Amino acid sequence: MKIQPARPSLTKLPTGIQGFDEITNGGLPRGRTTLVMGGPGCGKTVFALQALVNAAHRSKEAGMFVAFEESTTQVVSNAATFGWDLPALARKKLFFLDARLAPEVVKAGEFDLIGMLNLLHAKAQELRATSVVFDGIDVLLSLLDDPIAERREIYRIREWLALTGLTGVITQKIVGSEADQRYSFLQFMVDCVVVLRHQVVEGAAFRNLRVMKYRGSGFSGDEFPISLTRDGMQLTNRGPAELTYAVSNQRIATGLPRLDHMLNGGYHRGSNVLISGAPGSAKSTLSGMFAAAACKRGERTLYVSFDEGAAQIVRNLRSVNVQLAPYVKSGVLRMYSTRTRGPNVDDQFEALRAKVREHRPRCLVIDPLSALSTKQSHIPSADAAQQFLDFLKGEGITVVNTSLMDGLSTDDSTATGISTIADTWIHLSYVVQDGERNRALTIVKSRGTGHSNQVRELTLANGGVSLTDVSVAHGKVLMGVARWERERQELAVAKRSKVAAELKRLQLQLAQAEAAARLQVVETEMEARSAEIELLAHATGSASRLVKTDRAVLRRMRHADEDLRIAPRPGAKVATPVNGGRREP
Amino acid sequence: MAPAHKHPPGLRLRLYVAGHAPNSVLAIANARAICDEHFASGHELEIVDLLEHPKRALADGIIVTPTLLKLLPLPVSRVIGSLSDTTQVLLALSNR
Numbered sequence: 001m002k003i004q005p006a007r008p009s010l011t012k013l014p015t016g017i018q019g020f021d022e023i024t025n026g027g028l029p030r031g032r033t034t035l036v037m038g039g040p041g042c043g044k045t046v047f048a049l050q051a052l053v054n055a056a057h058r059s060k061e062a063g064m065f066v067a068f069e070e071s072t073t074q075v076v077s078n079a080a081t082f083g084w085d086l087p088a089l090a091r092k093k094l095f096f097l098d099a100r101l102a103p104e105v106v107k108a109g110e111f112d113l114i115g116m117l118n119l120l121h122a123k124a125q126e127l128r129a130t131s132v133v134f135d136g137i138d139v140l141l142s143l144l145d146d147p148i149a150e151r152r153e154i155y156r157i158r159e160w161l162a163l164t165g166l167t168g169v170i171t172q173k174i175v176g177s178e179a180d181q182r183y184s185f186l187q188f189m190v191d192c193v194v195v196l197r198h199q200v201v202e203g204a205a206f207r208n209l210r211v212m213k214y215r216g217s218g219f220s221g222d223e224f225p226i227s228l229t230r231d232g233m234q235l236t237n238r239g240p241a242e243l244t245y246a247v248s249n250q251r252i253a254t255g256l257p258r259l260d261h262m263l264n265g266g267y268h269r270g271s272n273v274l275i276s277g278a279p280g281s282a283k284s285t286l287s288g289m290f291a292a293a294a295c296k297r298g299e300r301t302l303y304v305s306f307d308e309g310a311a312q313i314v315r316n317l318r319s320v321n322v323q324l325a326p327y328v329k330s331g332v333l334r335m336y337s338t339r340t341r342g343p344n345v346d347d348q349f350e351a352l353r354a355k356v357r358e359h360r361p362r363c364l365v366i367d368p369l370s371a372l373s374t375k376q377s378h379i380p381s382a383d384a385a386q387q388f389l390d391f392l393k394g395e396g397i398t399v400v401n402t403s404l405m406d407g408l409s410t411d412d413s414t415a416t417g418i419s420t421i422a423d424t425w426i427h428l429s430y431v432v433q434d435g436e437r438n439r440a441l442t443i444v445k446s447r448g449t450g451h452s453n454q455v456r457e458l459t460l461a462n463g464g465v466s467l468t469d470v471s472v473a474h475g476k477v478l479m480g481v482a483r484w485e486r487e488r489q490e491l492a493v494a495k496r497s498k499v500a501a502e503l504k505r506l507q508l509q510l511a512q513a514e515a516a517a518r519l520q521v522v523e524t525e526m527e528a529r530s531a532e533i534e535l536l537a538h539a540t541g542s543a544s545r546l547v548k549t550d551r552a553v554l555r556r557m558r559h560a561d562e563d564l565r566i567a568p569r570p571g572a573k574v575a576t577p578v579n580g581g582r583r584e585p
Numbered sequence: 586m587a588p589a590h591k592h593p594p595g596l597r598l599r600l601y602v603a604g605h606a607p608n609s610v611l612a613i614a615n616a617r618a619i620c621d622e623h624f625a626s627g628h629e630l631e632i633v634d635l636l637e638h639p640k641r642a643l644a645d646g647i648i649v650t651p652t653l654l655k656l657l658p659l660p661v662s663r664v665i666g667s668l669s670d671t672t673q674v675l676l677a678l679s680n681r
Binding site for chain 1: 649663667
């Protein structure tokens, strides 16, 4: 291996811990040394090992793991829970060096690490390794029992790393404060310092990671919650500072047609919906209907419940004619019933993320989300809920959350603060009136949607769930039997007025008929008169025509000349032979 | 010369060193002195430079230098360090 000159630009080795790679813009500094420090059980070894494994998996880079504290078989078997296929990697790409000193080893004078570093050098060349982890080096160094000698050996390691150009990770236990450490100079020596912390707040265990220093690179210096999952360490990043989700204008059914109508067509695809309400106010029922509607469209759906078992939910929903069982059977719907496990919700949200990644749903129900807002209001849990909803947004998953609350006060009832980031908020409440308890549904808010401001009554029956208009009488909202009575009254009034109207109509029809009859008489009379007029006109006309004709005939008979024609003699008697009028001209 | 310790017959030692590093140079001198003084009648001291034979060192599980292995008589024992603490070295070598 040749001496590598100072690198012009810093390149990074991704750790495969996605959140960590995000907050450090790419991972650990390549060819430099990173110090991972933390108390017992923080996950130092997991962090270091995961970086090696990731490099081996992703870019086929070989790595070396020097274990000073545990046997290498222990390290490998501990990591077997993470599904990294470590034994196979150990044969090809990873070299584990058991660097523990047996307890019976006698120390007789000062020693150094030259031997080990030379061994590793030879091994690195053989494997073409690019990174090395020194896990728990303090165990060995403390044997030196001489601060100066210890410091000398650590500098020796640093020199060696610089010489070989390997990416180094050194883990170190810390007890008490970070500054008050035997090897505090390590922090100044290395290029990157990662601090892991394991703390217990009011009985809740929290694991955190913080990047304390990173030479030559920007990083986020806050503490981030970490959890150890089946795939290894997970760091929950807050997500991008800028909210840039793709938004959809598509509407999807709520499962209740009347509610779709109130929301201008349903929930927005990819939005998050909060259904709040008192116990038993049908929150689960509405969630179940949403899930059933999604499954009916053939969309993969995940139903997470904290209060009830899956079988119980399916049975209960069947009682209001919402059938989930067939979808569970076909695999479209996955029911995941779990219990809230202690107040540390970061781990639980991480488990939900894993479920989401596993089932890849388009629609999600969390019933209730308030189960994850802890009794003790920790800031991390509020963050966790928001980050989880952000994650769902990023994935474009439509989520319906329920939240147990009695009123609409926004400060104490939703400890998770989800009401502020919910896109649509539906509140279910009880209205107690006239010895009845009825369910009322209101849409508190719905972003980007003109929505009904009306209170509706929600009724559950064997046939299904329905929304009914409430009656408002004298400024009072009437529900249940009161509404029914009111409706009956209105019905009776309507019926009476309908009969009256019919009567009136008939009367008017009669009058109309009478008028029509009168009109008929007049018309007939008119016809008779005009016939008479015509007859008269006809008679007059034919008489004058006859006179003309008769005269012509007469002249012909008399062979009269023109003069006669002009001035006939008065008083002359004319006998007409054929059709004769006896009229004198 | 009466030996201070009952030296076992057929003492076989192997000393791993790292080139000319100060601790290693010191350890070679100390090992030779101890052998000559206490096990003059019969011993075998092999000095292995780890820089030249890393594979042998790996096979013997050497982590730090210098490391002295007592191979015979059994059981095998190991001493780390420059071997300046003669009492500790003798204790380890007489361990059987």
